[in-house]
Amino acid sequence: MTITALLFASYADLLQRERVDLTLPVGSTVRDALAQLRALPGGSQLPPSPLVAVNLEYSRADAVLTMGDELAVIPPVAGG
Amino acid sequence: MTITALLFASYADLLQRERVDLTLPVGSTVRDALAQLRALPGGSQLPPSPLVAVNLEYSRADAVLTMGDELAVIPPVAGG
Amino acid sequence: MRVAIVSRPLDPAALIAEVARSANGATLLFIGTVREQNDGRDVTGIEYVVYGPMADRELAAIAAEAASQFSTDDIVVEHRVGHLQLGEASVAIAVAHARRAAAYDASRYVIEQIKRRVPVWKREEYTDGTREWVDPTAGALAVSQP
Amino acid sequence: MRVAIVSRPLDPAALIAEVARSANGATLLFIGTVREQNDGRDVTGIEYVVYGPMADRELAAIAAEAASQFSTDDIVVEHRVGHLQLGEASVAIAVAHARRAAAYDASRYVIEQIKRRVPVWKREEYTDGTREWVDPTAGALAVSQP
Secondary structure, eight states: OEEEEEEOHHHHHHHTOSEEEEEOOTTOBHHHHHHHHHHSTTGGGSOSSOEEEETTEEEOTTOBOOTTOEEEEEOOOOOO | OEEEEEEOHHHHHHHTOSEEEEEOOTTOBHHHHHHHHHHSTTGGGSOSSOEEEETTEEEOTTOBOOTTOEEEEEOOOOOO | OEEEEESSOOOHHHHHHHHOOTTOSEEEEEEEEOOSEETTEEEEEEEEEEOHHHHHHHHHHHHHHHHHHHTOOOEEEEEEOEEEETTOEEEEEEEEESSHHHHHHHHHHHHHHHHHHSOEEEEEEETTSOEEEOOHHHHHHHHHOO | OEEEEESSOOOHHHHHHHHOOTTOSEEEEEEEEOOSEETTEEEEEEEEEEOHHHHHHHHHHHHHHHHHHHTOOOEEEEEEOEEEETTOEEEEEEEEESSHHHHHHHHHHHHHHHHHHSOEEEEEEETTSOEEEOOHHHHHHHHHOO
16 A cells, blocks of 8 residues: 655655655554655654654554555644 | 822712812821821721822821822722 | 833734844733623723822832843833723733743733732723722622622 | 634734624733744744644644633634744734633643644754754753753
């Protein structure tokens, strides 16, 4: 299955991109998707347990992904 | 000696005036001045220990007054 | 730092501009307005009266205390007196500070002290044509009774 | 109740007007602005970036939580993104309530939750020409170390 990973701010700088389509086995978790991102150029500098959101909601690393999900990897927020 | 007493809001309504000149013996206190105010028409309805200010500063009832002082009798404030 | 008793409508945007400095990260504006109801009675307007010279002095003292306790000189307070309609602003407090926590605390300090110390009184006018001086201490006593 | 992520200058006076109702006695406006200094470095401007759809959703959730906890629907929040100059407003929160204590609490709740949850990031630009993503957690860790 394919999911979309979004990268922002410092994480987008690390991987030099804001969006990556990932192909994963059915039943993969957020953790599995993060492992794929870490294997990309620059990805090894992502933190061990970044904040993530799946389909606009904060999510845990063991959440199971579904075809077409939008996985956002979220650097420490600094709004306001 | 003469001092000026100022009355505000509900207290001015009680005595039907906003200003009274009082003649008091030298050495009189705020309490003495209040007793004179209470003897005026409507004055008996002033509370037993109203808030007072002498020359723009909150003051105690035993403060000694001086010729020309401005004594303000202050109803519960309700600003803001 | 500036405080004033005024008899014209308050201009919140002007107060915000007055405390703006690029050293500040947080600006807080408090506006007190005339409510349509008080203690269950329908209010149509309020007359504010003031002991002007003492109110100026107390307002200035309060602003100076807040400036000192919370480390900012960027405090502006205006209290309006005279006749106010429903919804009109009676008091506006603008505070700016490098940090938001101190801005909130300073703003709150100023309004609480105003309510306690500044010699201003208000007479509410009700829909039934009557009017009455507001006594916050009477309300407090009533509430504290069973 | 209204929240928005916008890319134009914020208009505090418009937000105040939007929450005004004659049932309210207190209006509180919080404005966050770009400071000239952060962690001792001279800032010349800030670029805000946002995960738009999620930021909309989180902002709306925060406003709804505040409305429910503090019993007022009169809450409007705007967060600006894009490039901001020194002194410009990045966030404005207007809250109105019958009572001032609840207005302060609701306003504070909204800004604290925004800082914690809304996916917005900022890159500060410094006088020496460098620029850096702000990481509030890195600052917190540094402070907690001896």
